[in-house]
Amino acid sequence: MKVLLIDDHPLILAALQQVIQRFGDAVEVIGVGTARAAREVLQAHADVDLVLLDLQLGDADGFEVLGEFRSAYPAVPVVVVSASDRASDVIRSIDCGAMGFVPKRASNDTLYEALHMVMSGGIYVPPMSMGGVGGSPGPGGGSVRDAAIAAPFQRPVALDALSLTPRQKEVLALLLQAKPNKLIARELNLSVETVKDHVAAVLRALNVSSRTQAVLAVSQMAQGSGLPAAWRAAPRA
Template sequence: MKVLLVDDHPLILSALQGVISGLGSDVSVSTAASARELRRKLAEDADHDLLLLDLQLGDADGFEVLSEMRREHPALPVVVVSGSDRAADVLRAIDLGAMGFVPKRASNELLFEALRLVMSGGIFVPPVPMGLGSSLPSHDSVQEPPPPLLQPRPLQVQMQAGTAGAAVSVAGLTPRQNEVLGKLLQGLPNKLIARELNLSVETVKDHVAAVLRVLNVSTRTQAVLAVSRLSQQQGGGSSTPPAQRY
């Protein structure tokens, strides 16, 4: 597995490189200290399996770089590794196509859990409170703590990794609606979902509306977060790991 780390802080970059190298002997890790160096390395070798991206880069805004990576390298999974764990930043990163978000204060075990989930086709969301507002809070605004994303509902989620992503089964959804949800987890827009499932765009919109209603959320991004959080909770991934830091 080839991993590319992007962070402009030498100590953090070195620490992450050591941690990721510990995943196994088949893991090779390269680094970039800037967005410019990231672009150069991908131009020289686009064959990477995973990109770990810091949001605070000296020569570019991390969210803009994330958008660029999803546009220019759509097959490359991106996990944000950030000094922030604010709900607004998590929501924005997932909304822009990140497959995971790991705060830098997290333990090594949480990072490993996130990478395993992403490489198996899932989306990792850290155990931080999430709001239900239909629009994202301002990046620099100070707000009261939001209510939990997930309401106490008896939803059951099963996720199984596959070559095309994670197959998902949420109780209360029809098989077709679960198929649509699986495509949402891959970040596909309605038109592509319609094409892949041989449905009309209007039918896909109806299925998406049903998915949001069952999950008790109001946006596609919140649906992705809800499923990720539920699957982690039911799989034991929502507890806080031991306090080994990197």
């Protein structure tokens, strides 16, 4: 496994590398301190399996870098490791395509468990309340705004009690990969209108009002009770 660490603090890079090495001797870690250096690594190494990204970089905005990498390398999961633990930053990171968000104040064990979840195809976010979250919308427009100012988040029932149809479960799995309705329709051989109906049913079942909230809800339920394999978000392709 090859992991790219992006953080402009050498001590943080060293601490992250120590955690990554717990995955075994076969792990190769590349640490860089700038977005420019990270771009060069990704261009030179097509076999990077995981990226850990700090949002506060000296030469670039972390959210912009996240969106750039998710667009250019959609098969490579990105986990944000940030000094911030604001819910608005968590929401925006997930909305930009991050597969995980770990505050730097988290323990090494928490970071290890989060990375293991992501590498297994899941999504990790820290426990948090969604009610009363502030923050401005991200570059993509309304989806962050919808998630940030929606009515107070209500944790839904366990996934196995949602009573979704098999087709709705397939739609949810693709939704967790951040795929738009057109791609979901193509993969499932459905009309876009039918996919919209399934997405609406999934959001109602999860008791949320946006795709980003759905990702956060599923992630937090997974941490609470264990996410069945059939519900895991497959690596984004």
